[in-house]
Amino acid sequence: MTHTGQKIQDRAAIAGIGRTPYGKALGRSEVDMAFEAIFDACEDAGISPREIDGIVRYDMESVDEEQLLAGLGNPDLSYFLGTGWGGGGAAAVLVHAAVGIASGMANTILVYRSRARGKQSVFGKASNLGGRFWERLDRDLPGIDKWHVPQGIVTPFHEMAMITKRHQIDYGTTEDQFAEVAVAIREHAVRNPEAVMRMPMTIADHHASRMISEPLRLFDCNIETDGACALIVTSTERARDLRHPPAVIRAGALAAGSHHRRLPAMFPRNRDEDSAARTGRRLFESAGLAPSDIDCAFFYDFFTSLVIIALEDYGFCKRGEGGPFVENGGLSWNGGRLPTNTNGGQLSEAFIHGLNNSLEAVRQIRGTSRSQVEGCELALVAGANTDPTGAVILRRD
């Protein structure tokens, strides 16, 4: 019997990566930035945009495939879909791209995300018109929000704060350990000229940053930025003939079973049975690999504490040992236990819903990162671990 997901293994590869500059308020529309990132990715792969025959995007992406078609020269799309759950879909887009390639539904698949979500990048009341979505909620809430927003639990970071607090109650995770995550990832951003936040940070700097939602401080939270990212996924055979060495999608997995907007359903569930832990087990078992095989990891670093929990979810340490794991530079590119988010991640490079981390994973496999992990053969990319989610392992060819 074959394991789940084995039919997509090693069949597809990332052949091109592209992006716009990142910034806190670029004054550009999401569709404008999307085109720049897409053309940049096509150029990087050495293909024409007209060769794109598949599109996999986030379902909350405001730039849809019909908006793109004209600008891309009206390519003939034979495969297109959107992944749900925001950051949970950050690596799922690559899983679905691999499915599209391995199944023969398409030959050249575009993956992208464009966000004008700096807090000043607001152009109107509709939720897709830039800025912070939670500042423009309707007054009357018929959906799941009705159970917490009227109580003052308004934004994802209020929910993450409560998840984080429970991790502290259960395992004694400390603010020093949260700071270790922020400091290691900032160290990577300092080395990356494209990163938005490049001021060096110490643990004391972290502790001095203002409290946002206890126990989370400002430096525990992802930054709010504008920018777009794109990737070109094609068959591994074809990728070998293109401009750069392929980043082969070695394995991919998806799982549902956790949602930060549904904490009353999430808290009773054993964390080993929620989406990220299930994704991790499925991914490693089907690939015949272990966490110890991974050279470099890209976790969805929306909050420092959720990186600590992701280390546990994906089996890099036991449940409750994520805090000690990150101590003493555990996530540093240079000699850390597990070099993590070597671009500066979403805490310090940019917040493009995880896709900027995927671009850096490709650079690590190519050997072109500014904080290159020596001999990097295998990189893990994971979506948000408080949503239905997914993950991929990329490998050098």
Next chain:
Amino acid sequence: MPDLRERALTRDRPRPQPTLDDVEFFEATARGELRFQRCSDCQTWRHYPRPVCPECQSPRFSWELSSGRGRIYTWSVVHGPTLPAFRDDLPYNVVDVLMEEGVHFQSQVLDCPADEITADMQVEAVFVPLDEEITLIKFRRP
């Protein structure tokens, strides 16, 4: 263009909009009763409301009275940013209460300084009207 951001902000106090799946909950709280769904077959309590039992998938249930008592499972103290409707309350606490019936409920603890909230602290429900139709459940220390 900071004026656009200000103009787009939600300024009203957010309120739950009852639907066919949960209107009984809000009718009960408006009467001063906290009721949760309970499976008529396996007797498991559940919240938030849903049409079938998470344990046995039975569609049969009733809305039963809660003791109103529970313990703090986790919490946060919000310092901001938040919606304008809550700004005057900053810093304010938000909590997840594990009710005696075994369901989790998200709310706030009234009349409790932030540094006095502890895990497993006992709390009991109080009814706080939001408008003519909606009454929110908050908690107090007994």
